[in-house]
Each structure stands twice: as C-alpha cells, then as structure tokens.
Amino acid sequence: MSGAVLYGAPAPGLVEVPAGALQVSPLTPGSADLAGMADGSIDAAVVLAPGGTLERDAVLAQALRVLRPGGVLTALAPKDKGGSRLRKSLEAFGVTVAEDARRHHRFCRVVRPQAVVGLEAAIAAGAPRIVPALGFWSQPGVFSWDRLDPGSALLLQALPPLAGEGADLGCGVGVLAARVLASPAVTRLTGVELDRRAVECARRNLDDPRVTLRWADARQAGLEGLDFVVMNPPFHDGGAEDRDLGVAFVRAAAAMLRKGGTCWLVANRHLPYEAPLREAFASVDVRAEGGGYKVFEARR
Numbered sequence: 001m002s003g004a005v006l007y008g009a010p011a012p013g014l015v016e017v018p019a020g021a022l023q024v025s026p027l028t029p030g031s032a033d034l035a036g037m038a039d040g041s042i043d044a045a046v047v048l049a050p051g052g053t054l055e056r057d058a059v060l061a062q063a064l065r066v067l068r069p070g071g072v073l074t075a076l077a078p079k080d081k082g083g084s085r086l087r088k089s090l091e092a093f094g095v096t097v098a099e100d101a102r103r104h105h106r107f108c109r110v111v112r113p114q115a116v117v118g119l120e121a122a123i124a125a126g127a128p129r130i131v132p133a134l135g136f137w138s139q140p141g142v143f144s145w146d147r148l149d150p151g152s153a154l155l156l157q158a159l160p161p162l163a164g165e166g167a168d169l170g171c172g173v174g175v176l177a178a179r180v181l182a183s184p185a186v187t188r189l190t191g192v193e194l195d196r197r198a199v200e201c202a203r204r205n206l207d208d209p210r211v212t213l214r215w216a217d218a219r220q221a222g223l224e225g226l227d228f229v230v231m232n233p234p235f236h237d238g239g240a241e242d243r244d245l246g247v248a249f250v251r252a253a254a255a256m257l258r259k260g261g262t263c264w265l266v267a268n269r270h271l272p273y274e275a276p277l278r279e280a281f282a283s284v285d286v287r288a289e290g291g292g293y294k295v296f297e298a299r300r
C-alpha cells in the first residue's frame with residue numbers, strides 16, 4: 001500500500017490533508033485500523049493527536065511504524081490538550097521535529113528517518129488489557145479506560161433487573177451491559193458505540209449469545225420496539241456541542257422504545273436533560289442522585 005492516512009478530524013483549513021487520505025481514527029465507524037497496516041507502507045500521515053499520554057504515544061508510534069523512511073508525519077493537537085507535549089513525545093522516538101504554532105494548535109513535522117526507537121514499547125503501552133480495577137478488557141483512550149466512571153457507578157447502584165429486548169447506547173467497554181445481562185429475563189441486548197477500540201473490548205467482555213455489538217453512531221442505530229434502553233450519554237466539559245449530543249441520545253432512545261418501555265439514564269446534574277426527557281417521554285422520575293450525577297427512569 002502507499003498513499004496517505006488521516007487520524008481524526010482536524011477543523012477545515014487547519015492542516016493540509018493529502019487528497020484521498022484514508023481515515024484511520026477509531027472514532028470514525030468503518031475507518032481503517034493503523035494497527036493492521038504493514039510497516040513502511042505509507043507515504044504521509046496526518047495525525048490530530050489525542051490528549052491522553054499513553055493513547056497519544058501509541059498513535060504516534062503506529063503512524064511512524066506505517067510510514068516509509070522519507071515519508072512525512074504531520075502531528076497536531078490543541079495547545080491545552082496535549083499539543084505542548086507533542087514535540088517531546090515524538091523526539092522520544094529518535095526523530096527530528098520541526099514545530100510551529102497557529103490557531104491554538106501545535107504542529108510537528110517529522111520526516112521519517114530509517115531508524116526510530118521505542119515504537120514497540122509505546123504501542124504495547126497503549127494496547128488493550130484486562131484492567132484489574134474494572135475487571136474488564138479496556139484500552140487507553142476509551143472512555144474512563146482504567147476506572148469506573150462515577151456516573152456509571154451511580155446508575156449501576158440504581159438499576160433494577162431488566163427484562164426483554166434492549167439497547168445500551170454508547171456502551172463503551174460494556175460496564176452497564178454486563179450488569180443488564182446478569183438478568184436472565186433479558187432476551188437480547190444491542191450495544192452501540194462509536195469507538196472501535198471500545199467495541200473490540202466489549203466483544204471480549206460480553207461473551208453472551210444475547211449480545212449484538214455495533215460500531216456505529218447511536219443516533220442512527222435504526223432500532224425500534226425495544227423494552228428498555230440504558231445509557232450514560234457522552235459528555236465532556238459540558239460544552240454546547242456535548243449537551244446537544246446528550247439530548248440527541250435522549251431523543252434516539254425514545255424513538256427506539258415501545259410504548260411503556262423504559263430508559264435508564266445517568267447524567268451530570270448540571271446538564272439540562274430534564275426538559276428533553278419530559279418532551280420525549282410520558283413520565284420521568286429521578287431514581288438516584290449523588291456525586292454531581294442524577295439517574296433518571298423515563299417511561300415512554
């Protein structure tokens with residue numbers, strides 16, 4: 001193979017992306033996986049580097065691994081989300097970095113030398129593994145990868161045994177799904193998740209014939225007539241975009257449920273989900289509250 005790869009979705013005009021570059025971000029359903037590409041098989045790579053150290057170093061190492069000697073890596077990141085550490089991360093691989101800054105981002109350009117160091121170790125440090133604190137397969141970069149999220153923990157405390165056919169929207173590595181499946185009255189569960197790495201971990205964590213996993217956008221999951229939905233909708237820093245995403249999850253859940261079906265949802269208390277829940281559902285009750293989170297049971 002030759003050509004270019006693109007990791008992530010830089011804002012339009014932020015960086016030059018070679019025409020026809022193949023998307024390799026795990027957050028783009030259907031994209032290719034850098035890990036499956038041969039050493040030295042790519043001419044150019046543009047990487048919008050993720051913020052987490054282990055994840056970032058593993059992605060940069062994979063990009064350098066697949067680049068041919070003489071190929072060019074352009075790595076960029078917002079200054080306050082790992083951008084200021086980008087150069088150091090790259091230099092640890094024994095490469096020479098040309099750095100510049102614009103539009104609140106750092107840009108690092110590397111011409112891949114013949115010899116690089118430390119790629120295998122960085123790739124191994126970012127690989128999936130069983131995380132003892134979770135008791136699940138997980139991987140740096142997936143949501144709350146090495147600890148139970150407090151919102152999910154509150155939902156787990158409040159969640160009663162469910163029955164029938166349901167979905168876990170944004171299922172991550174399957175923490176909520178595993179609990180749902182503990183009820184023998186559950187006949188079928190579809191986990192929908194945008195992050196391929198999480199889907200692959202969930203596949204290992206949820207070895208159950210009742211489970212179907214989809215690497216897809218939950219807003220377009222095309223499910224209907226369900227008895228229940230569970231979810232801890234995606235949120236980040238409470239930005240407008242994230243609130244809209246959470247509201248879209250609420251509406252998608254309502255559209256998937258049969259009349260009388262229930263949605264169990266946890267959300268940060270400050271996120272305004274109550275109004276959209278009341279619009280989309282016949283009844284809404286708060287079933288638990290604590291640590292800045294609220295658990296709702298909403299009935300269609």
Ligand SMILES: C[S@@+](CC[C@H](N)C(=O)[O-])C[C@H]1O[C@@H](n2cnc3c(N)ncnc32)[C@H](O)[C@@H]1O
Pocket residue numbers: 143144149152169170171172173174175176192193194195198216217218219231232233234235
């Ligand atoms: C708050 S986390 C919850 C994960 C898991 N359910 C748990 O409780 O640990 C939200 C999840 O939604 C996923 N996600 C974000 N946007 C999504 C979308 N449009 N469709 C499906 N999943 C999405 C994220 O990758 C993340 O795994």
